[in-house]
């Protein structure tokens with residue numbers, strides 16, 4: 001049983017006993033792989049790519065893939081003070097004892113976390129200093145489309161989508177187990193899309209999955225034990241984007257546009273919900289409105305899973321019609337989010353952002369009729385062609401939305417030029433200019449009731465530096481690491497000072513990174529072959545200069561060089577003739593008519609004692625739903641299951657006397673086999689012991705707390721028993737949290753009074 005100091009915030013981040021986590025016998029596997037996400041648990045556990053790689057890796061014979069996240073500052077201090085190495089969640093094996101350590105880098109400000117995690121895990125930061133049994137450290141993710149700045153830290157780098165090549169990397173490690181480390185690295189570097197910075201090579205070819213429909217999709221994601229940022233079932237409906245927005249790395253770095261068929265998405269929804277019991281799904285796409293089966297998927301989800309919510313993280317204005325809005329209206333948990341990017345049509349033409357704001361305005365009455373009152377819009381500032389008139393025009397754009405009574409949240413971000421995009425050569429505005437432009441937007445929207453949020457401009461400058469960095473900046477990351485910089489994506493830990501210091505100390509010019517680039521010169525990221533025609537990006541930049549748009553890959557082909565136009569059109573499928581919903585599904589929906597109540601007694605013990613009360617509730621509700629219990633819900637737009645609980649138990653305190661009451665339809669049956677099924681879906685340390693058909697009132701009896709100490713406790717609780725050097729006390733009063741935090745008791749356990757002799 002893990003013992004986490006009581007002052008540690010959200011200790012459940014570190015216990016790793018979630019439903020669907022994978023545990024294997026170390027004696028049965030050949031390769032131990034630590035899949036690391038360089039941010040804290042709640043962020044990493046929201047990332048679809050992590051779940052995908054976790055399942056792909058664990059499906060490889062002889063491989064055990066475990067997860068590792070960056071610790072929060074309090075846990076880092078504890079690790080350092082206690083001399084404990086950072087290890088994996090599943091088995092707490094230190095990183096240095098693993099065969100492979102892989103990082104997925106998705107954000108520029110997380111690079112310092114990679115170095116910190118390696119150091120905390122007992123792994124040398126520089127690849128050249130690793131030898132013998134040291135793990136092979138692999139880098140992947142979007143940042144590796146410009147890998148030069150990170151080469152010093154990785155043994156092996158994957159350029160592009162890694163879900164298919166990961167299997168080959170793991171098989172190589174497995175088949176070559178016991179051979180010299182260098183030989184394994186050399187063999188890995190032979191794979192397409194993979195290279196080792198320490199073996200001379202020329203260019204590396206970017207990888208992408210050619211047939212998304214038959215590519216693996218995760219269906220058993222571990223369910224977070226701490227509410228993550230996006231705690232829901234992610235369904236990847238498409239990958240890449242055909243719109244060609246000229247500033248967008250995702251749009252150019254993940255070409256071509258590919259999608260999953262309606263049948264494939266349906267199967268993933270069914271299986272994913274069966275294994276998780278989630279009450280919300282998110283349809284992942286760079287532009288979900290472009291997905292041709294969106295309406296069909298929404299209709300299927302709505303008919304089949306009563307009370308299920310759906311979110312669409314990214315919508316292009318004008319890309320969804322009345323049907324989709326109606327279907328969303330009853331299922332969406334959050335408001336609609338649209339990327340406006342620039343206030344005026346002329347500026348948007350330069351960005352190749354083809355949206356129809358008037359179409360959205362025309363849809364406002366329909367949105368309102370369905371209960372929607374909130375819109376979130378994204379805007380960028382800092383494009384070279386931008387004028388004050390462009391910025392001031394934001395007021396005219398927003399006016400119809402406000403006049404229609406919509407709440408508008410506007411999120412403003414500075415433009416940072418990204419590699420491999422047509423804007424890769426453009427300069428980034430100076431920080432003071434960006435700040436002025438944001439103020440123009442804020443002033444223009446004064447007294448309109450629009451909530452304006454904007455990004456810290458110094459954060460954007462750092463993003464701009466890192467995004468277009470070269471190998472010289474490896475020293476910057478080491479300097480930051482030496483200064484204790486980490487967790488920079490969190491406002492309380494970000495500081496521009498150490499960056500400024502490095503540039504000053506090294507007489508380096510920051511503008512060399514944030515300023516314009518010579519179109520005739522070589523760029524650090526040219527070493528990654530994106531598969532694009534050598535002139536395509538330059539032509540796109542020229543067209544931006546003249547305000548000329550390029551056709552979307554969904555409507556034509558701009559001949560970018562990928563040569564995918566024919567297969568691409570084959571990928572796109574006709575809308576099905578109508579969606580059928582299975583009888584069983586309809587019966588499931590109809591079952592919830594006349595209500596019934598069931599109450600369950602459950603225990604929370606061992607490592608699970610660190611899971612918070614509400615998180616335990618969510619975990620149990622999901623396990624019940626995926627075991628076939630259909631709960632009645634309350635609330636039209638944000639349906640929540642009808643449940644009742646006993647008082648919250650302090651984090652760290654164990655219990656065998658917790659109760660949850662759920663309301664179901666009249667046809668619901670609960671049997672011993674149902675309880676067994678639920679227990680199979682619960683993490684170790686949470687278990688249902690018994691149930692009744694009835695309410696909490698009918699089941700909850702008297703309880704008390706058993707307190708265990710290693711030494712006599714002078715005041716307060718009543719001594720019950722003593723066994724060797726253990727002292728057992730009883731406590732019926734309030735203030736259990738205080739008793740736990742005082743630290744005099746090693747365990748506190750809530751039990752039913754009838755189970756304790758003499759009480």
Ligand code: SF4
Nearest residue numbers: 553557558560563564
């Ligand atoms: S080849 Fe044509 S359709 Fe394919 S990504 Fe390039 S521009 Fe788009």
